[in-house]
Amino acid sequence: MLTVNNLVKNFGDLRAVSAMSFQINDGEILGLVGPNGAGKTTTFRMLLGLMCPDEGEVLWNGAPLNDKVRDLIGYLPEERGLYPKETVEHQIVYFGSLRGKDPKELKPKVDEWLTKLKVKGKKSSKIKELSKGNQQKVQLITTLIHEPKLVILDEPFSGLDPINADIMKDAIIELRKQGACVIFSSHNMDNVEKICDRLLMIKNGQQIMTGSVDEIKESFGRTKVFLESNLTKSEIMAVPGVLDVKAQGKVFEVKLADPAVGKELFKLATKDGYIPTFSQQTLTLEEIFKLKVGELNG
Amino acid sequence: MDKKKLLVIARDVYLKTIKAPTFIIALLAPFIVAVIFFAIGAVLNNSTVKKIGVYTNDPAITQAIVKSSTTDVKLTAVTSVKAAQTKVKNDDLDNYLVVTVTKDTLKAVVYGKNVPGNDTIVALQQTLNGLKATLNASKFNLTPEQVKVLLTPATLTKKELSFSDDGKVTTTKDNSTAKYVVSLIACAFTYFLVMTYASIIAQEIASEKGLRIMEVILSSTNAKTHFYGKLLGVILAALTQLVGTGVLVGLAALVMKDSTQVHDLLASVNFTGLSMNFIVLVIAFILLGCLFYATLAALCGSLVNRSEDTSKAVMPVTYLLFIAYIIGIVIVPNDPANMVVLVSSYIPFFSMILMPIALANGVVSGGAALVSLVILFVSLVVLAILSARMYKVNVLVYNQRGILAALRQAVKMLRS
Known part of the structure; x- marks a missing residue:
């Protein structure tokens, strides 16, 4: 040891x-x-x-x-x-x-x-x-x-x-x-x-x-959502607590201010029923790294 | 210090050094030079028997000259100048000598395809001088004995005085030639040996640093062990070369013992002046000198970033050694007791080369040599301790602003 x-x-x-x-x-x-x-x-x-x-x-x-x-x-x-x-x-x-x-x-x-x-x-x-x-x-x-x-x-x-x-x-x-x-x-x-x-x-x-990797990731909360639905970029952006939306083909990568915003987004996206993708995730280590290093640089 | 790891490092450096082609070349170089020397000697020896025809207008004088033939100059009578010319043309004679005897003088001219060398001219001149003296002796009513007395040159012999502590003065046979030869050989040999091993260790350390191997090595063992291990490996290689040279000299002497050149060479110097103590002292100076300069060179090698810069870093060390060498071969032969030589024989940077010569020339006593050896040894110990401490810092510092900046940075880090 x-x-x-x-x-x-x-x-x-x-x-x-x-x-x-x-x-x-x-x-x-x-x-x-x-x-x-x-x-x-x-x-x-x-x-x-x-x-x-x-x-x-x-x-x-x-x-x-x-x-x-x-x-x-x-x-x-x-x-x-x-x-x-x-x-x-x-x-x-x-x-x-x-x-x-x-x-x-x-x-x-x-x-x-x-x-x-x-x-x-x-x-x-x-x-x-x-x-x-x-x-x-x-x-x-x-x-x-x-x-x-x-x-x-x-x-x-x-x-x-x-x-x-x-x-x-x-x-x-x-x-x-x-x-x-x-x-x-x-x-x-x-x-x-x-x-x-x-x-x-x-x-x-x-x-x-x-x-641990999981502890660190969880400490930042699940503030990222991969969403594939009928919602447009501007409709997603209009949800309170959404910070940023990036299109990756049909899937949008949505940054949230708070993990709770995910529920609101899910409700809105599934209001007409089935959607192919809704995945609320933690940040990757790389994102956390950039975030922390950038934060301290700023 | 971890002895096991010290030996691992020393063994690695030792094997690497003695397996290198440069080691074999350095070991054989003196013998290659000796073989060339003897070969040239042999060629010269064969061609030195000069056959010279003698023609004079007086047969008695012709006979007198012919009688004075030596091993190098063979004189034979010729019947006429024409006959002599024919023999020269056919290479039966190298030259011919025409001597004209007049009332008081003796005129001689030597002819040939090539004019004979200086040695032959001197021999002929001596013969003719003797002849002239004999011819003129009768005029002065001198007996042959008186002539002989007149012709005998004065003798000049050299003897050495040695003073013992109780005030006794003893004279000994002159050994200066032997000592001079041995000390000059030792001077050149020490210079090349010290230079070789100083370069090897500097190169070795600089390349390990340049290749970034140092961090791994120093995480395995401490810097002191690594530094001393390297020095040990190098000094063992130097010792191997010394022993190897000794063995080869012995073998060469055995093989060549019937050679006339070896006999002549050994006869020309008196080796009784070489005591065992003297030889031991010379070897001690050579080995300590090697270690001293290897330590300095290792320190310099640890300051550079790449092995390519090694020669630049060890240059000051090379100059120091070169000064000792120059004093040894320039000042000493002209004035062995020169103050510069005497003082330098005690300075650790120079003593390994100059003290053995000073001792050989009898300008210092054995006791003085021992004092100088102790000074060298103490300096070596201090230098090694300091260098090992600086080494740890140096090998991990990569300074782009040159060697002096690296040294300053290392000193600063050492203090902190």
Whole structure:
């Protein structure tokens, strides 16, 4: 279990991270989201011991995160980097050995992982001979080969095509099954929504929202309606409490000021009986993200 | 510091370094140079036996000249100038010498397709000078013994004085040639060895930083372990090169032991002046020097953003080492006891090159060399501790405004 208590980091006059606190239980995935420059990488660096916090503490199972715990960490940095002239196997075994594993123990696992992640290339291939996507997979293997208990993934989906993104997603979900604590950052809210158990949204180094995906979404209420009926755009707009209407083919996407407005809209739309679509939904994470970031920017 | 990880890093750097083609080239380079040297020597040796015909108007003088043949210059009598010319044309002779004896003088002209080299001219000149002296001796009523006395050159030998602490003065045989040769070789060898390994480590660190591998590595192990692991790997590679060079020198000496050139070379220098202590001190200076410059270069390498900028970053380090090298090969041969040399032999940036030479030339005592070695060692320890601390900050700072700005930023971050 990872516990972060009141982390603060300043760079001169700039407060990069302010009073950050959260907890990740074993077998739990935490998504850290925020715009560029929100303090995600600085937070990761403090978790990894690459940077000392000005205040606060990072605890692993209740004890300070020290050199011994480093072997339990798997870290995938935002800017990927491997030795281009080294072979795939040497690379994976070297990073695994730096996490305290015996090379003899690691070598048989290399093949398993290459097959599992469908890496196109041999273990004797040099890194520079692989495509970018396959290099990213090798980097993921170097992150996970030593079966880490705390996995930190900085933008794991960046630069991946949809197929490779799915492979990455499966790998992260499997970590949860193995009981690891996982924290990852992403700009892709779709992936965050599908994978993470809990979400932490930060901006300008400050926590602005935290909770499970459903909790956060519900907290904004069901203020969006997809409506397909005989009503015209102007008829919908005329309903009190409707903020905006966008046409998507035959379906209108209606923004409501309050979830209760949905009932009024439903009554109006069904006054003549059957309608093909009426779906009142919560905002997507992306919409919430834009809303919160925009709100604070304003 | 995690010893297991230190060894993992050192092993990786070590294997990477000794498997690189540059290592093999650096190891073999001195021998390639030596082989070329001996090959040229062999070619020159074969062609140095000059066959020269001698023609004079006095057969007794002809015989006297012919008698003075040496291993390099073979003199034979010819019956006429015409006969000599024919032999030169047919390459039976390289040159021929026509000597005209008049009342007091002895005039000689040497002919040939090519004029003989300086060595042959000197040999001929000596023969003719001796002959002239003998011919003129009778005029002054000198006996052959008196002539011999006159012709014997004065002797000049060199001896070294050494002063012990109890005030005794002892004279020893002159070992300066041996020491000079060894120190010059050590100077060049140390320079190239130190330069090679300083570049290797700077390149290695800059490329890891440029490739953004550092974050992963430093999340696996602490910066100190990584830094010292790299230094250990590099110094082990340097040691391997030293040992490898030693083994190859031994093998070469075994293979070439019957070669006359090796015999001549060994005979020309007196190796009894080389004590075991001297050799141990030289090796200690070389290894500590390698470590000292590798540490400095590693620090410079950690300041750049891309491996392409490494040479720019290590340039100040290269200049420092180059100054030591230049003092070693320019000032020392002319004036071994020069104040610049003496002072520089104690300065850690220069001592690894200059102290072994100063010691070899006898301008400092063994005790002084030990003091300099201790200064170098202490400086190395301080430098390594400081560098390891700065390294952690440097490798994670990517400053676009140049190396100095990166250094300032690192110092600022270190203080905070």
